[in-house]
Ligand code: FES
């Protein structure tokens with residue numbers, strides 16, 4: 001169901017403080033996040049090994065966190081630092097909790113849910129523009145009552161923009177003049193959409209004042225996906241027949257972190273360089289993005305509700321449209337990675353890039 005040996009966005013840096021511990025569930029595992037007095041972010045299993053009290057309802061100490069029940073204190077590496085009810089006795093070897101590798105970059109804290117010894121920092125998405133001085137950025141969070149792959153499917157299905165987000169990001173009249181293709185990249189996939197010589201959709205028209213953009217423009221929309229569920233949207237407008245360097249670009253991030261089989265943490269944000277020194281454009285896009293994602297959330301939660309407690313829509317034989325191409329390729333790659341990780345490579349059928357769009361489901 002989950003790919004463990006990957007980085008997932010656990011929290012924004014601003015959420016993990018010295019004020020109070022942050023409890024979150026990732027991939028069905030309860031985790032507590034907090035900072036030591038030196039400012040280092042730590043992530044530990046949120047269950048004391050003594051009577052299983054959640055450490056997140058305990059108290060932060062200089063070096064770690066103390067359980068709120070009998071005071072056992074845990075720190076870096078999940079080690080027990082102190083057992084106050086029996087201070088002179090040797091610690092039991094099981095008096096420790098699991099510690100999860102963390103990496104903090106560009107205002108985001110990434111967690112590795114697999115074997116700590118396999119944690120590879122090169123697999124973290126390079127979202128440098130979230131704290132670059134020339135870019136204005138905004139990051140937000142939404143909880144979704146749906147399986148994480150439904151959210152990934154939605155983001156990789158750009159055909160929905162013209163219908164779900166009509167009037168903000170899309171226009172149904174643009175649907176038949178859009179071209180698209182899906183390509184493999186070193187790190188995953190990119191789904192490229194291009195709309196030539198089209199009137200500005202409302203979202204762009206609100207924020208762009210450049211004279212060349214007052215008539216028709218060319219649009220590009222590239223959605224990059226990296227396993228398991230991190231996406232970057234590179235979208236922009238440029239003069240008709242022009243080059244991207246002549247246009248205006250917006251880079252968005254969508255970090256989709258599974259909470260349980262049927263619930264998801266959705267971290268999203270926008271970043272742009274055409275801010276003209278004020279916050280008008282980023283303020284607009286913050287609101288537009290949240291408005292649009294609320295529209296997506298309503299649909300995704302309704303889909304999950306129709307699926308009941310089932311988490312894999314492909315076991316339910318859905319009708320497949322052309323617009324599902326990228327999402328199905330991503331699911332296919334995920335299936336291969338999950339089976340490899342679980343040590344069942346024999347179940348992987350390698351029938352090439354252009355194989356049937358349908359893929360066999362993975363059992364839970
Ligand atoms: S339950 Fe945590 S110290 Fe007892």
Ligand SMILES: [Fe+2]
Pocket residue numbers: 154160161164165292293296
């Ligand atoms: Fe959407």
